[in-house]
Amino acid sequence: MTDDRFPKNLGALSRRDMIRLGLTAGAASLATACGWQGGPLMPAIQGASRLNDWVGEKIFLSSRHLAPQYPHSARTPEGAFPAYSITHPLPQLTDPAGWALEVGGLVRQPTRLTLEMIQAMPRVRYTVKHHCVEGWSAIATWTGASLASVVRLAQPTAAAKYLRFDSFDKGYSNGWDLESAMHPQTILAYAFNDHPLGPAHGAPLRLYSPVKLGYKLTKYLTKITFTAERPGGYWEDQGYPWLGGV
């Protein structure tokens, strides 16, 4: 046995292979370089996002999976709970008394709900973790009416598969699947940490659910529309995952 620990001749093929590997690695790092978005691969990446929406809706989502609840002591200090809006300064109603939520589209009972009517509905209150698409999380208590009871009130037709939520925040809107809307923890919230919702968190009424990322939780609600086609949304139309389920 000859122990040539440092072979001098690696062989021509081996050297060629190394060049080949270098080219492959180079291409891979070029692809990563410069914050490349995807170029010609963009349609494939968007297609994969659709597939992930399907997986999220059909496999992960379940009305029986309830988000864990936390004690009040686990709440995030209110000043540390971020709030986003498109309009700056914060969107606010000029005539809060005249506000009402319109519920329409593919429904048998189009309806108009005032804040008092929504507050008179059975109350859901929970302290849950909020997940932002950016990666931060915060805990707060939310109070509102179950969206499922509003859906039952409006009686969507068989053709209705989606909901579109509109706001008075400069065209901010979201599209939802019906099952997430019917989740027992999906609510139309009017209170944050046991006090009325302020303008930072979507007053007078916002959508809330621990089964969706924050950007799906439309604030400053004006209208709910039942549709047969999947509605777009402010961030979704720009490329964010449509389902946004957590």
Added chain:
Amino acid sequence: MTEPSEETQAAAEAPQEIIAEPAAPAAPPVVEAVPAAVAEPEPAPIPAPPPTEPARRPLVKRHHGLVRLTHWANAVLLVGMIGSGLQIYMAFTHFGPRGGPYYPNPWDGKPFPLSVRLGGWLAGGLNWHFALAWPFVLSGLLYLGYLVFTGEWRSLLFRPRDVPRAWQMQLYYLRLRKEHPPQGKHNALQKLAYTSILLLGILSVLTGFAIYKPTELAWLTALFGGYQPARYWHFWAVWIFVAFTLVHVALVLLVDPASLRAMITGWYRGRFPSHD
């Protein structure tokens, strides 16, 4: 350089597989048996090569096509997963709940340069990350399935009995032991490294799902200590992958460059034929 015919290769392979059995306790130095195996042609009209030419190393089949495919797929996918992951990290460069305090992190509050990011912005990074995650999982499952199906896991899995062998191997590397310890396909330290990196891959996938669906998979997220801890472990896995890859590539190039060819073509002709 021409490759040997199929028969010669098969002949060269078969006896070595027996040698590779770690069960043979007082096996003679593994390498010495190899030229004999090569020099014994099966139909045997060709005379054995003259003894003046013993330095020619045997060409042996080392890696199955599936192993090579999943290895390189994994390499490319990992680059994409890390690039898009760092892009996602940019949106919130801390670990820990809002209101702090944040977990210790040398990159806390720091951006990563554009050159290592994939996706361009948060949505792009997310879409890339979630698109590549499936082939990444698939390639991992294919490889694990191969290990289980062929029984090759035996030559790869680090088990308690490998602890003293790993120690001996370490002594050899520290030049405190002269003889290279006998081994099968991999030495005990390689087993430790490859077993660990497989576990790291599994950990990355599981923490990834824990971050992806912290409500639907609340039990999994709880297993890692919650959403923010899961993000934290997921992030640290990146640096262990990077460190492993640097050492892995350095060892291939410095210690056994022929193994690079083996991972590309499947055939190995190098100084560690005892691996096979």
